[in-house]
Amino acid sequence: MPTVTMTVNGKKVSGEVEARTLLVQFLRENLHLTGTHVGCDTSQCGACVVHINGDSAKSCSMLAVQAEGTEVTTIEGLANGDELHPMQAAFKEHHGLQCGFCTPGMVMSAVDLVKKKPKASEHEIREWLEGNICRCTGYHNIVKAIQHAQQTM
């Protein structure tokens, strides 16, 4: 079996995986980082979004071996100890979630947006969230939370 090595949330990790192991499986099953969710398994819902070298990507649509040598950030890597990341704090403040299943992916996608387009308009925020599906239909507060985080990030 191939050995894969990457940096996850600042820590160097490696493991033996089958080539067909998805990155999300490696994160959840090998590293027990279960904050990254699998929602649809068809690349549409975005619950599995993580950052690969700073860019958001769907970890259910890439292999663990494809992440060899990369820097991966998951939802667990955002907070600074007990202090929530400004995006997490904004989601909490604006109640940007109902059941919470989509939240890790929403937050990771939103952080990528604010880094790349700090002044995105409401319309641009909604367009950016095209790859993140919330089945509680909580988009309104999610957008509000992201607008708040634009000020605090």
Next chain:
Amino acid sequence: MYAFDYHKPSSVADAIAVLKKADDGTFVAGGMTLIPTLKQRLAQPSDLIDLGGVKELVGITVSGNTVTIGAMTTHAAVAKSAEVAKAIPALAALAGGIGDPQVRNRGTIGGSVANNDPAADYPAACLALGATIKTDKREVKADDFFTGLFETDLAEDEVIVSVSFPTADKAAYMKFDNPASRYALVGVFVAKTAGGAKVAVTGAGQNGVFRVPEMEKALSANWSADAVAGLKVNAGTLNADIHASADYRAHLITVMAKRAVAAAG
């Protein structure tokens, strides 16, 4: 997903050598179609040859009137390229509208063109702008490259190196996307080039992307939305599925063509 052996060569030559040795190997570019396909067990390659380690396939160069995009360049890189936006704004805009941000961060132009999904965006740009697809063996004109649904002129062991787009006087792409999948239900790319106007349609054809000679003739004589307003593609050649009837797609082609010409100015 069925098991396979994974390879990550660092040159095109090595990638081809690995493929030739494999029983039933396949290349993977960004994997935005292939990985989901493997997950559904709709494909069972013996070997997966990842082109993600081939640095020579990444990059954008603009020289004179030609924009050349390396096959492994992501949609996000094309969308944010100031050079592309200056030379062919419609192409940068098209790249910025593919899939969603996460797909654009992984998906590549070479993968999109080689896969030739009948609803993919890039093939329309290739046809309308008169692109040239460069492989490790030869150069192929876009008109000869896309041969049918998910079919291209590529040989099994042939790798796309880059796609070159000549600039156009005016160009724009308009798509009506499926509200659920965001794939193009109909996408129309129009270009006013030195050799006349060109119109390419994706998402609608039974055999994938195609050009519309009647609209090209009308626009070559009179570049205006009115020139195509009365022209309709024969619905008999179009897809019909649960998302849209062939008649509706025919209607949308005219509407998108008008909007694209108007947007191109």
